[in-house]
Amino acid sequence: MGMSEQKVCIETSGKILQSPCGPIIHGLEDVLVKTTSITDIDGDRGILWIRGYRVEELAAHGSYEEVAYLILRGRLPNRRELQEFSERLKASRELSPAAVEVLRSLAKAHPMFALEAAVAAEGAFDEDNLKLAEALRAGRYKEEEKALAVKVAEKLVAKIPTMIAYHYRFSRGLELVRPRHDLSHAANFLYMMFGREPDPLAVRGIDLYLILHSDHEVPASTFTALVVASTLSDMYSAVAAAVGALKGPLHGGANEAAVKSYLQIGDPSKAKEVVEAATKPGGPKLMGVGHRVYKAYDPRAKIFREFSQEYVKKFGDPQKLYAIAEAIEREVLSSPYFQQRRLYPNVDFWSGIAFYYMGVPYEYFTPIFAASRVVGWVAHILEYWENNRIFRPRACYMGPHDVPYVPIDQRS
């Protein structure tokens, strides 16, 4: 790559930055990095298909276990397959002592830090993970290794809810609650977290949340997982890195940020002022609004909106979270600023409201997102390993060359 030594200011033209070395696709917008048969998005029409099924269909009729099986295996399970898959998940819920210690030592940290570290710790002691990584490094990825990869993937799906629940218990100085084998993925998660028989509406809420977040093509976190997996590191390390990427407020962290902002706003009458502030140059972005791919209403946000509405109709809206979100949405949808940029509420806008009222602290919203998205991360890794090539883009160097080294005592 020929690079000029002269410093040239980069000019922005939309998503392309002009550099002396050529155009830079800023933020890799619309850059294709792989083929996939997992998820497709029509961003203009606001449609999401998972393995060809509309997300609305899966949300209305499926369970997380069914959708996870679908994502991993490419088709919906029959009754026996679902039963066996659920049994395998149940059998893998427990954690290694190392991961439990990590969660205990990070009890006072934000749960996303704890989750990232616990996933890495668990991976260091999972013999199947290590065996798979060794096979990949030896250039073996045949039927046997692919079956092992699915096994490791399933273990990650099974263990992340336990990590989150254990962190919650440690953070509050509570005894750990062991997984219960008679409960579904969603119900067991709530049981381990709160230590009591979960309420059916809360189970339905978590299950819905897990289904709706399960995969979304290649957002920042999935791309991060792929970058790590492409080096033939190991599956747990790829997932730990993806957790780190999901944590950011421009990505999965927006669900926590959105509910925090509603609490701070405090009253729907302030919505106009808040939305106007977000339209000013350098103003704070509205959390839960805008999307790289959707230039229409996010279909998942619509489902969460309905769920939150039903919830507050039944149980009330004591902190006016639903009313505030509704007022912000109204302002956003009628604002020329948001209309011109085609910015709509995304999945994170409505997803936290019912959870917050159910007693799930907002710092656990993004970890629960990870508990769902893990299946998408690992399924994309499995797809990519079918034709692996290390990710290694270039940067356009804009600094000087051949700078003479000045000994430290001679520097000003």
Ligand SMILES: CC(=O)SCCNC(=O)CCNC(=O)[C@H](O)C(C)(C)COP(=O)(O)OP(=O)(O)OC[C@H]1O[C@@H](n2cnc3c(N)ncnc32)[C@H](O)[C@@H]1OP(=O)(O)O
């Ligand atoms: C699960 C998920 O990850 S969904 C996304 C969750 N993230 C959020 O909700 C955070 C708020 N939203 C955002 O920051 C962005 O919309 C993103 C990160 C989701 C997408 O970012 P990009 O595709 O890079 O869009 P970009 O930031 O270039 O925005 C385009 C324009 O809309 C504006 N814009 C985008 N989102 C917002 C927002 N939430 N509030 C105010 N303005 C916004 C930008 O300032 C920019 O304006 P300009 O053209 O005048 O410079």
Ligand SMILES: O=C([O-])CC(=O)C(=O)O
């Ligand atoms: O697709 C994206 O850019 C963000 C994401 O993960 C989602 O919307 O679920």
